[in-house]
Amino acid sequence: MNKFKYYFILLITTVSLFSCSKDDAAEITPPREFAVQYKTDLTDIEEYLKTYYITVVNHAGFQDDQDVTFTKIAAGGTQPSIYSYLNSPTYPKLLSRPVKLHDITYTLYYLVLREGTGASPSNVDGVLAAYKGDYLSRQKVAEVETLTATFFEELRDPQQFFNLTTTITGWGETFPEFKTGTYSSKDDGTVSYKDFGAGVMFIPSGLGYYNLGSNSIPAYAPLVFSFKLYEINRLDSDGDGIMNFQEDIDGDNYMRVFATGVANPDDTDGDGIPNYLDTDDDGDGVSTRTEITGTNGVLIPFEFIPSCDGNTTNPDRVKRHLVKCN
Template sequence: MNKAIKAVSLLILISVFYACKKDDGYNIVPPRDYGEQYAAELPLIEEYLKTHYIESVSTDFDISLKEIPEGGTQVSIWDQEEYRLQFKMVKSNDVDYKVYYLVLNEGVGDAPTRGDNVITAYRGTILDGTQFDYRPFPDSYSSLAISIEGWQEIIPLFRAGLHDDSPSPDPATFTDYGAGVMFLPSGLAYFNSSPNSVIGAYESLIFTFKLYAVEYTDLDGDGILNKDETEPGIDIKDYDTDGDGTPNYLDADDDNDGHSTKNEITNQATGERYSFDEIPTCEGGTLKRHLDPACHE
């Protein structure tokens, strides 16, 4: 039974990621070493941060970044204090990436995980300022699970906004939403592929973005939301309680005992699933029953 559960879980993942790839492979060149490529890109990203400044940030968190002119006295993105430059270390393909980002507004609503759906407005450019994508008025959710890796790392650092329910002929509006800027090396974006005619292979990217809304999902269909398939301070991709190499949020049998998580969190007397907080532990145990291989019905 355990093998069947794992097989079903794998098929779900394959179907999700195959149906919605992060790019269409406009052009693909032979891959380079990830570490060597990052070592070449990092100085260029940092040079950009030291030679450009924040011209303005509107009340709607639209930001304008401009190059400091020769002899200019503007304070660079690197040195300015109003929106302090931050970074997150990301391990990917055996490379320790330093991902720079700006927080224009943290937001007040729910924070997504890398597996959830989000409504985002955004603008994407390459380092020379050329725009390759622009979505100012999003009208539907998109999945972070099939986005580029940089988005999966940075967007969850922000929170959604508040939906404005007042009657209006305009599209849905939000207030106090998360907003920021991310500066991505190609290893966390499209690397050696070119998804369109603007983005070249090995192109570093800049995204300005606004996180309007979050929809929590359950990618493995086990009855537990992705956000609950971890512990505080642990990214869902790093939480694998049975050590089988598949994180819990993508694993339909979290304790690898041959009994599906969906079944183990169901009250056999009523046929109803427990809410996450009400999932019981085994008698004499401390783990919730779906995480304890010694406990199942």
């Protein structure tokens, strides 16, 4: 009798747990269509550009140099909107570039406060950058829906480089449009940066966190990042002895992974692996690292790698690791 009572109670408990689990299970909602969400994002971004103005700090050599504040234009206000700088011949200038992803073409707006005077990173380099981030959302106040910008994060004194291959897509698509500046060390050990590239990127959610969100950033939120580009960390992703940016054959600072069979300007042997990830760029069965190692076992610097004709002085030569020599 006691054994029967035990099994009866166990059966009831199991059924109860199963019922609770089934009733409380979270409903999985499939992500929105990228094209549909992008239309909403673009509407929000362009409204923000047309209804906000900026105030920029010019304070060379100090941390607040090129700090930017965004303020909504009040009714009847005469401040120039961010959108009024579209394709301006002088700074600040609002520019845009197409980004093909998710079977659609995004328009990525970015505001150039200052281009910078040094070198530009490629989209597969590391960057040392200060930034401040806001996300856009629509909220109802007194039954009136308004577009608002909400702060979520700021880094004023960066100590580490961000690898652009692991950040959100919008960063990798924007930083190559800017340049670094100069820097010097102060007596107190801090570093002073000057003439660096500074700007603002306006990122649709499809080039950001999309349906996943991140910490306090909600899903499907367009992002606004003001930033300052201080330094570049050149990377060698495939470890072949050639820096990523040196494997950018068409020189546009953008290297991508395309499907096999699709023409890629930065894939010499057409094997579907871009050169910056390909340990055998020319497809000859010999690793690039082996081909650029001297008889002394030391890697030959990129600028001294001979072309097919053996010439190392012609700046326009085709490097041996980029094309197969017949």
